[in-house]
Amino acid sequence: MSTVPPTATLNPPAIVSTALSKGFGEGHARVMAVDKVALVARFGEMVFIVGPSGSGKTTLLSMISGILRPDSGTVTIAGQDIWSLSADQLAALRLNSIGFVFQDYHLFTRLTAAENVAIPLILQHHPWDDAIAQARRSLEVVGLKERGDILPVKLSGGEQQRVAIARAIVSGPQILILDEPTASLDGDTGRMIIAFVRERILNQQRCILIVTHDARINEYADRILYMEDGHLSEPPRASA
Ligand SMILES: Nc1ncnc2c1ncn2[C@@H]1O[C@H](COP(=O)(O)OP(=O)(O)OP(=O)(O)O)[C@@H](O)[C@H]1O
Numbered sequence: 001m002s003t004v005p006p007t008a009t010l011n012p013p014a015i016v017s018t019a020l021s022k023g024f025g026e027g028h029a030r031v032m033a034v035d036k037v038a039l040v041a042r043f044g045e046m047v048f049i050v051g052p053s054g055s056g057k058t059t060l061l062s063m064i065s066g067i068l069r070p071d072s073g074t075v076t077i078a079g080q081d082i083w084s085l086s087a088d089q090l091a092a093l094r095l096n097s098i099g100f101v102f103q104d105y106h107l108f109t110r111l112t113a114a115e116n117v118a119i120p121l122i123l124q125h126h127p128w129d130d131a132i133a134q135a136r137r138s139l140e141v142v143g144l145k146e147r148g149d150i151l152p153v154k155l156s157g158g159e160q161q162r163v164a165i166a167r168a169i170v171s172g173p174q175i176l177i178l179d180e181p182t183a184s185l186d187g188d189t190g191r192m193i194i195a196f197v198r199e200r201i202l203n204q205q206r207c208i209l210i211v212t213h214d215a216r217i218n219e220y221a222d223r224i225l226y227m228e229d230g231h232l233s234e235p236p237r238a239s240a
């Protein structure tokens, strides 16, 4: 595992959570999916969260990205306490500052790949033709230059995953959050995508948070955090 780049430790925090908790179910059946999680990820840093299935990773990402309201605790994105914002303010923050890749892609089945990728730009009121042209460039970046006019149903799982990544990066968000981005990609494609994300996004001093089971991409992380039974921990650094 690589260590945090020295410059990143001086950068302002992009994502901060304090005592973040979420439970599901009632009484004996209640499960604390996320239990008092404290997390800091800075601009210029690529942070991985790994952990077994059911340990709370997706629930944590959902609260950090403004999709799922926590039971308690706070999430601060680029200095803003997101769960104290109005619904409209939160929607605007999500649209303009966060790119999110869902574990199961969430592509619109009736829209082509390029139209799916263009959605954030359309919502930001870019003219249609410009948005589609920019979407095609984003698809090219993830190796899908020729697939822009195809409907998602005709794409492989890995290709759908890459369309979702192209959509998350198309508007250049400050913070990129990816839930299992390489799960359905072969090793070479997965490494290619993560290396690209690292080189192109991180170098612009953005923050990338990735949940992954894929040990093949661990070499790209600045820091790896472990999630288990709703708890997040950072192992002590060997050189500390
Ligand atoms: N909407 C929900 N309703 C009830 N329980 C839920 C809900 N979402 C998650 N859980 C429970 O919370 C726990 C954590 O789930 P979560 O999806 O966050 O895990 P995960 O670490 O992302 O797993 P995986 O690696 O399989 O994606 C699990 O016990 C799960 O069953």
Ligand SMILES: [Mg+2]
Pocket (backbone or CB within 6 Å): 057, 058, 059, 103, 179
């Ligand atoms: Mg998950």
